[in-house]
Amino acid sequence: MGALLQDLRYATRTLLRAPGFTAVAVATLALGIGANAAIFSLVDSVLIKPLPYRDPSRLVIAWDSYLPQDSFVPAFPKIGVSPRELDLWQSQNDIFQDTAWYRYVPSEFSLIPPHSGALSVRGDFFSTDFLRVMGVAPVLGRAFADHEPPNSVLLSEHIWRTGFASDPGIVGKTIRLNDDGFTVIGVMAADFKFPDWADVWLPPGPLIGDELTNPVRHAAGFIGRLNRGVTMQQAETRLTALSSRLVADNPKTSTGWGMRVSALQDDLTANIRSALLMLFGAVALVLLTACSNVANLMLARANGRSREIATRGALGAGAWRLTRQLLTESVLLAVLGGAAGLGFAELGLRLLSPVETQLDLRVVAYLLTISLATGLIFGLAPILQALRGDTNVILKATSVTRGASGMPSALVVAEFALAMVLIAAAAILVNGFVRLVHVNPGFNPRGLLTMRIAFPRSRKPDILFRGIEQRVKQIPGVDRFASINVLPLNPDHGNAGRFNVPGNPLINPDSLPAAQLRLVSPDYFAAMRIPIESGRAFEERDLTQPVVIVNRTMANRFWPGKNAVGEKFITGPWGTNPTWSTIIGVAGDVKQFGLDAESSLDEYFPSLFPATILIHTSGHPESLIAPVYAAIQAIDPELPVSEIRTMDQLVDDSAASRRWTMTLLASFATLAMVLALIGIYGVLSWSVTRRTKEIGIRVALGASSREVTREILVQGIRLSALGLAIGVVSALALSRFWASRVFEVTAADPLIYSGAAAVMFAVALAACYLPARRAGRVDPLTALRWE
Structure with missing residues (x-):
């Protein structure tokens, strides 16, 4: 220990005598090590750190995927499982210890808490055993019981804190969601975010409709906890075989569907995994570059100290003594660079991190490890050069004239x-x-303001919509007012429905194609400046008529070589009296799932119920936020307004x-x-x-x-x-x-x-x-x- 302290004191004095060299070397290493620590912190938080559930490595998730025989039908990568699949998979006790399901598409609710204005909250439904399967429990109250009343609700920590001022007596109280009373039975922990958009959770009940009974519905995400010793591959093999059996037994509803199983953590991080790993590799290259740079600085400095090193060798210092001294200097430099890099990492995470993360002890341990490794790496070069030198030659030399x-x-x-x-x-x-x-994108985003409004069905949403429309149109600068159920460029929210064109040879009756369903108000196409390539846009009289507008991709595929306007096809429901809709227009293609997504098959239906409104102005849309919000509050102060942003912002967010x-x-x-x-x-x-x-x-x-x-x-x-x-x-x-x-x-x-x-x-x-x-x-x- 005494020798080490002596080496440290000598290394410190040596570095202080060369402040320029020390500053440059420390800054170089700080940038390389800091970048590594910042990206590792993200990798650790997202990919390495276990999910906050019991034994999360045994949790798997299964999705359906539509595998059409015809390439023109969009292949959606993540779709909920059907009720038949859910029932069959839940019975596989030799594969799964426990199973559960949740609704992977949000339901919009209006909530009026006592400590804030009206809120638009997103609710999720899951099976009553969901929390038990995940291995979590509420921090207040209890989880759902096996036969939980459908008017029970669990609150997220965020809603409990912001809407109810963290009321410790919230359990047992009644809150109103869409004007219906629900009893709060518990509050979830702050780190429980499943799905990540959920504000409240509800048990199965009438609000979920026929999603657990109708064989053509695919709304449930399947969660399974594997039995010990069972691998994910074994689970996927079993579920795939069961799905194939369903296709054979139910060709009308199951043909064209496949499935996939993945670890829950892999599924939740799929969108960012490749980017993080690529960036982690990039910062590793940056660190190696920094090491090479500092190694060259050390070589240059060692060349200047060659006489000093030779003198110490001549006075009896052995190779290990010289090596230890030089390594101490390089490791000290690396530790100083790591300490400075910690500050760079913290700053970088604050400015650039897309997720909540912090520099915890795991990250500090990683930073210390790479600092020591870095010191050893760049310290080898001057050591090798010093040990190769001939002491007598160096001491006798008066100058060096060789090249690098x-x-x-x-x-x-x-x-x-x-x-x-x-x-x-x-x-x-x-x-x-x-x-x-x-x-x-298929539309013009300039001058468009968007916002979501949760319309409770009990308050006659069509009348509310008309009242808001009339008031907003009176605001100076407003040119158009429209609405839609799902905005474009949304990769996480599809709303698909099957259709049929009887007699069309392009359609397999055992595997009907699916199209995206968009409910829009009559002025939608004019507000978005989506071109109507043939036919016409919706008018007020169409609100009560079975009419539809299809996009160019759908028209070209199913009615090739002719004008699709006037054609009729079945849009549902799938019973003895199906609905036939008449095409009155063909619209241009719109990027529904992102700028980098292929065009889908789109069907537009006239409606006044959609919850996202769009206001077009020839001026700056931000200037309309306050007057539009005031107009909505004047109609009904309890209507929650959320997700206020311009369409330009939405386009930017998509990339x-x-x-x-x-x-x-x-x-x-x-x-x-x-x-x-x-x-x-x-x-x-x-x-x-x-x-x-x-x-x-x-x-x-x-x-x-x-x-x-x-x-x-x-x-x-x-x-x-x-x-x-x-x-x-x-x-x-x-x-x-x-x-x-x-x-x-x-x-x-x-x-x-x-x-x-x-x-x-x-x-x-x-x-x-x-x-x-x-x-x-x-x-x-x-x-x-x-x-």
Whole structure:
């Protein structure tokens, strides 16, 4: 211990005597380690840390997926299971210890709590044994009983806190949801967010309709707790076989449906998993670049201390003693960089994290680990150089005239290769993002304000809607007023219904196609500026007529080569008296599920009940928020208004995930590039400094300034070109890791790779030119007197 303290004191004094070197090295490491710690914190919170449920590794979730035989029918990736599947799967006791279900689509409710204004809350229904299967319990009250009355409700911690002022006596009280009384039986913990949008939870009852009995409904998410020793693959094999049996027994309702099983944690993190892993790989490359940079700094400094190290060796210090001292210095530097990196990580998480996370002890332990590992990595280079040196030669030498050694050059090549991989990945993502934001969504978002209103059925929503419409239209600047049940660009909320075109050879009667159902008011297409390509838009008289507007994709597929206007087809219900709807118009395609999604089959029906209203203005839509809200409150002060935003914001939000990934990756790539440029600048500057006497002699013997400049420049060009070549090859080999985040761009696009390499090469030339120019200006007399 005494020797270690002695080494630490000596290392501290040594670093303090070189404040410039220490500051640059610590800053470089802080950026690399801090970026790593920040991304690891996200990875740990989302992907590694177990879910807050009992034994979460045994929880699995199963979904149906529509697998149409015809590619024109949209294949929805996540659909609830049917009642037949639910009953059959729940009986598999040799596979599942327990099973439960929940409704994966929210129900909108109006809630008027005593401590705030009217709220629009999202409710979820789940089986009475759901909380027991998950292994959680309310923090207040109790869970649902086996035969729970349908007017019972569980509150989320957020609603309990904001709407009821954390009332400890809330259990047993009656609250009103959509004007109906519900008894509060419990409050869930703050970390229980399943599904993540739920504000209240209700037991099965009349409000859920026929979703648990109608064989064509697919509304339930299936949760199972595996028996010990049963694997997820075994569960999937069993459920797949059962689903195939259902298809054989019930072809009319089960043909075309498949299913998939996944671990619950994998399912909940599927949307962000690939992005986090890609970013984690990116920051690892940034850290390696930073290590290479600091290693070169250490090499340069060790070269300047070669006489000191040789002297200590000559006085009896052995190889292990010298190694321990140099390692102590490098590890001390890394720890200082890690401490500073902790601040960078905290700042980065506050500014950029898409989820709630914090730097806990696991993250601090990780940061300490990578700090120590980093110190060992970049500390090896100067140790190897010091141990290779001949003590007698070093002590007798008065100057060093050799060029840069192979190790600094190799480190620069590595830096350029690592930076090129990141620059190529960032260029691919940026190119894809630019293409994404220029996609035509099928409507014009300019001047549109949107908001959700929860219309209780007991208050005659059509009359309320008419009253709000009349008042809002009187507001100066309002051009159009419309409504819809589900806004476009919503990847998490589909509303599909099957249809049939009897006699159409394109339709398999045993596997009817599904279309997205959109309920809209007559002015919807005009407000959204969605073109009506043939026929007409809805009018007031259509509200009581069986009419429908279909989109271009649906019209072209089922009525190819002719005008679909006037055609009739069955839109439901599927009984003895089905509803036939007449097409009165064909609308342009709209991106219902996101800018990067394919066009779906869309059916629009006239309605005044939809809960999302749209107001179009020729001015700034934000200016209408206050007067529109006042108009709604004037009609009914108990109507909850939520999700107020402009359509431009909605379009921006639809690309938020890709924008976040792109921004971070581009930032990391830029950091790696800057570090690589600093690295090559430092190596060439070091080379020029070491060779000052040699250059002076050559100039004195007739070498021109241009020749000297060109030699140093060529040296830098060779190093950067080699690094870029290795980087391009490596990036191409790794391109599959970011291919899933790319939109309409080939992950191995040669133009993008060559462009990225050209930019890096051009910037590298600038970095090489400065030391090359300094070499060309060496004064022979000054150089010969240098020592």
